Amino acid sequence: MIFYNSPSPAPNPRRVRMFAAEKGIALPTQDISLIRREHKSADYLAINPRGQTPALVLDDGTAIAESVSICRYLEAVQPEPPLFGTHPAGMARIDMWIRRVEQVLGAAVGAVWVHTHPLTAAVVPERFTDYGESNRPKAIAGMAMCDETLAKTAYIAGDDYSAADIMLLATIDFAGFIGIPVPDDMLHLKDWHKRVSARPSAAA
Numbered sequence: 001m002i003f004y005n006s007p008s009p010a011p012n013p014r015r016v017r018m019f020a021a022e023k024g025i026a027l028p029t030q031d032i033s034l035i036r037r038e039h040k041s042a043d044y045l046a047i048n049p050r051g052q053t054p055a056l057v058l059d060d061g062t063a064i065a066e067s068v069s070i071c072r073y074l075e076a077v078q079p080e081p082p083l084f085g086t087h088p089a090g091m092a093r094i095d096m097w098i099r100r101v102e103q104v105l106g107a108a109v110g111a112v113w114v115h116t117h118p119l120t121a122a123v124v125p126e127r128f129t130d131y132g133e134s135n136r137p138k139a140i141a142g143m144a145m146c147d148e149t150l151a152k153t154a155y156i157a158g159d160d161y162s163a164a165d166i167m168l169l170a171t172i173d174f175a176g177f178i179g180i181p182v183p184d185d186m187l188h189l190k191d192w193h194k195r196v197s198a199r200p201s202a203a204a
Contacts, residue, residue, distance in 0.1 A: 003029045012067040
């Protein structure tokens with residue numbers, strides 16, 4: 001198989017790299033340059049018509065896109081250590097938090113990135129700066145939601161490190177990269193961030 005990756009700060013390929021590192025899975029990798037717009041080339045669009053990274057192409061030619069979907073495939077082929085839960089309630093909580101990270105925090109961070117950041121100005125044909133800026137407080141509200149939860153649990157979906165923590169770490173770090181750091185008064189989120197960033201997989 002081949003993992004089509006884009007280097008950091010791209011958050012979605014990093015999710016898969018961290019997940020694979022937690023599993024001890026070595027992924028044969030081909031880097032796709034977002035700056036050179038290789039993700040919009042005809043060859044790559046044949047793999048992922050959405051023109052986004054990451055993608056995983058299996059030995060039989062099957063292409064899997066979307067970072068969470070790739071992680072679910074890796075979980076299925078190598079269940080240990082389990083990162084999507086082992087019992088119904090735990091699995092549901094992990095899925096719930098992945099959705100919250102993507103739909104609440106990630107959506108706001110993405111809007112700021114697309115509509116306000118200098119690096120996207122040359123590649124996004126139509127930007128709405130006011131809309132992008134209006135999402136900054138939404139991103140902070142998403143962080144506050146996580147901070148409140150982490151006051152009660154060691155990890156975002158419960159007592160165990162999971163795929164939800166991987167998705168959240170990639171999002172929080174990307175938010176910091178584009179100028180939305182975790183506020184200093186969100187002590188639980190900052191403590192969580194320090195702990196999960198110390199895991200070897202965070203450097204993947």
